[in-house]
Amino acid sequence: MQTSDDNQLMQQVKSGHGTALKILYDKYNQMIFNFLCRCIGSREIAQEFIQETFARVWFSSGTFNPNKGTFKSWIFAIALNLIRNERSKKEYSYQYVNPADIGKKKELTYFSSVEHPQSQCEKDQAQKAVHFMLMTLKPHFREVLVLKNYQYLTFTEIAEVLNIPESTAKARYHRAIDVIRAHFKKKEDRADVHEI
Amino acid sequence: MSMKYNCSKDRVLAFYFGECSSEEGNRIQRHLEECGDCSSYLNELRQTGNILRLWEDSSPDVNTWDEIRESISEKELEKTNTVSYYREIAPATPFIKILLIIMAMAFLLFMLRSRIPLFSFWNQWNDLWVVRLLGPLGMAIAAIFCLGAFITLSMTPILIWESRIFKK
Secondary structure, eight states: OHHHHHHHHHHHHHTTOHHHHHHHHHHHHHHHHHHHHHHHOOHHHHHHHHHHHHHHHHHTGGGOOTTTOOHHHHHHHHHHHHHHHHHHHTOSOOOOOOGGGGGGOSGGGHHHHOSSOOSHHHHHHHHHHHHHHHHTSOHHHHHHHHHHHTTOOOHHHHHHHHTSOHHHHHHHHHHHHHHHHHHTSOHHHHTTSOOO | OOOOOOOOHHHHHHHHTTOSOHHHHHHHHHHHHHOHHHHHHHHHHHHHHHHHTTSOOOOOOTTHHHHHHHHHHHHHHHHHHHHHHHHHHOOOOHHHHHHHHHHHHHHHHHHHTTOSTTSGGGGGGGGSHHHHHHTHHHHHHHHHHHHHHHHHHHHHHHHHHHSGGGOO
């Protein structure tokens, strides 16, 4: 079982075995990095935060309790705390796009023309468009959407990471979907969408 | 004819992500064939998922692990240096702690008996405002305060040394 493997590795990390941390790093670095990238919107900051995340795993290994949750939820919670701390400090330009500005941007019109990008240029454009779209979501909706659609966490795990009830996590996910879908509806339908 | 089935976005969500049992999945599938709202929502989930997947995964820089190791080593070294410093000035064995507490109490006792003229105001005990205000109770409060302050000051290096930040 994956969970028991992670728990055993964390026991070794608690005992000071660096190789156990390396194994955990190899297993989770990409997931954590992409989570940071998609929530923060900046690769440079994500690069900095992933280092801090695994450093905290090392120094806070004594606080990990396998009875309270999985290692996966725990490490995502560490990464999330980093994001939220910096967001509250406003030290970094945490990207958020006001939905009212969407009409002025051409990025979202991309999807109406090309849904299956073929060339690298089209793929880059598509990624920028998705990036922009995610930045229009408020942080607590974006977090749930990213954890579900990209990291494939279950809602139980998402609830553990975000420290919210599972029903709240699902409600936020539904709302995030509603917001994203509203971007692609016709102008006359947008008046029916409640502002978040 | 399919059974009556309550419309639920949560059930459609579970179906979309494959997080329901096969029996439940079959029930939802039959419901979707009849319910326009739920099948519409399922389509929205699929379209949104397809769009989101356009943003492909990326990887951290290749030297990230080396940087993590370096960062951990630097912090460990800093911790070791700080622990060594405090160990030099306050070895925290139980015997030393008991000795310090006894010394603190003896010091306060001598202060109250005016044997040590270090703090001359203790010679005029009744001049303290708290004593003038509250009498014997004020005397007790002043004594407790001074004892606590002295013990805290002398124990500070030991408390810091034993604090969690120095524990691996």
